[in-house]
Amino acid sequence: xxxxxxxxxxxxxxxxxxxxxxxxxxxxxxxxxxxxxxxxxxxxxxxxxxxxxxxxxxxxxxxxxxxxxxxxxxxxxxxxxxxxxxxxxxxxxxxxxxxxxxxxxxxxxxxxxxxxxxxxxxxxxxxxxxxxxxxxxxxxxxxxxxxxxxxxxxxxxxxxxxxxxxxxxxxxxxxxxxxxxxxxxxxxxxxxxxxxxxxxxxxxxxxxxxxxxxxxxxxxxxxxxxxxxxxxxxxxxxxxxxxxxxxxxxxxxxxxxxxxxxxxxxxxxxxxxxxxxx
Numbered sequence: 001x002x003x004x005x006x007x008x009x010x011x012x013x014x015x016x017x018x019x020x021x022x023x024x025x026x027x028x029x030x031x032x033x034x035x036x037x038x039x040x041x042x043x044x045x046x047x048x049x050x051x052x053x054x055x056x057x058x059x060x061x062x063x064x065x066x067x068x069x070x071x072x073x074x075x076x077x078x079x080x081x082x083x084x085x086x087x088x089x090x091x092x093x094x095x096x097x098x099x100x101x102x103x104x105x106x107x108x109x110x111x112x113x114x115x116x117x118x119x120x121x122x123x124x125x126x127x128x129x130x131x132x133x134x135x136x137x138x139x140x141x142x143x144x145x146x147x148x149x150x151x152x153x154x155x156x157x158x159x160x161x162x163x164x165x166x167x168x169x170x171x172x173x174x175x176x177x178x179x180x181x182x183x184x185x186x187x188x189x190x191x192x193x194x195x196x197x198x199x200x201x202x203x204x205x206x207x208x209x210x211x212x213x214x215x216x217x218x219x220x221x222x223x224x225x226x227x228x229x230x231x232x233x234x235x236x237x238x239x240x241x242x243x244x245x246x247x248x249x250x251x252x253x254x255x256x257x258x259x260x261x262x263x264x265x266x267x268x269x270x271x272x273x274x275x276x277x278x
Contacts (some may be wrong), residue, residue: 009064011065024077027085035083042083043271044160047118048073050134050146052089053097055226057184057208057240061100061199062101064192065134066186068164068256071195072132080267082130085121088114091140098228099239122155127275129159130267137163139220167259170254171226175251178243180209183226185242187255194252205244210234 022043027035053062061067066089073084092110093103104110118129131148133141141163148159156254168187178186183210187227192200212233226241227234 022077024080024082024084026073026077027083033129036124039121040127040141042081042127042191044128044267045121046082046084046085046129046130046132046267047088047114047121047128048132049088049114049140050135051091051093051102051120053100053102054093055101055239056186056188057094057205057238057244059201059203059244060184060192060203060240061196062173063199064188066190067195067249067252068259069132069134071256072167072260072263076267079264080271082267085151086118087115091135092143093135093140095223095225097138099226107143109196110140111146113145113153115150118151118159118244119155122151122157122261126157128270128273130158130270133161133163135163138223156276158270158273160266162263162266165268166258167262169258169262171257172255176252177246181242182224182242183242184208184244186244186246186251187242189244189247190249190252191255191273192252193247193249197249202244202247205247206238207243207245208236208238208240209243210220210236210241213265253271 025038030038046134046180048066048069052066054065055062056064069087076082090102090104092105092107096101097105102115115130118131121129129151133144135141137145141161142204144161148161151157151159176186177253181187189200189205208221210233225234226236226239229235
């Protein structure tokens with residue numbers, strides 16, 4: 001028997017004995033008996049959310065958030081004994097409502113939807129819930145934060161909400177060269193060049209800054225908007241803010257490495273938190 005054939009047979013044996021399986025699992029890939037067992041044994045269950053189709057300027061595909069979500073979930077499955085629930089792909093995006101996309105325009109409907117999905121996981125035995133929000137905290141994170149609190153209060157289940165801006169720290173910000181950014185910008189474009197360059201249209205990438213939008217010099221939360229009304233100070237013809245022309249795949253990998261590190265550290269820390277009742 002050739003050495004190559006021996007290696008193939010050995011690899012098949014390893015697969016059959018489960019030695020090549022990842023520590024975690026996707027709920028949708030399990031049978032119901034497997035899911036019933038793993039949901040009760042897993043230290044935490046991840047409920048991911050990202051816009052399945054949300055505008056990111058004329059140069060990025062509308063699945064930009066979903067692609068990053070899938071990357072982070074795969075890293076969690078590869079590294080930790082977690083269960084990842086099927087993702088929520090429709091959400092509340094008032095800032096982008098005037099552009100094409102998949103939006104649940106009523107924030108209460110979106111909040112209740114996330115809440116009911118989380119509750120279904122608890123009924124199946126989830127000990128801890130992680131809500132992964134691929135929007136920023138002061139946007140889609142607002143209704144999801146209410147879900148996290150209500151799950152903890154009503155069901156006694158520890159819940160952690162992690163938003164995009166929790167993962168993209170100052171270390172990641174230091175990699176950017178643009179004057180300012182925040183959506184479809186140098187950073188997001190770099191990430192997509194690394195993850196799915198075939199869908200990025202760098203020939204359509206242009207610098208995009210608001211010329212008439214007043215700079216905020218006072219305290220308080222002022223919701224942003226990408227308006228398509230030329231009379232609005234927040235008018236945006238292109239739908240992004242920042243300079244995607246400065247993007248590179250190398251920069252995107254560095255940002256993703258930082259986000260992944262923060263993501264996995266948060267999951268490990270939360271997994272070790274004590275459960276109610278000891």
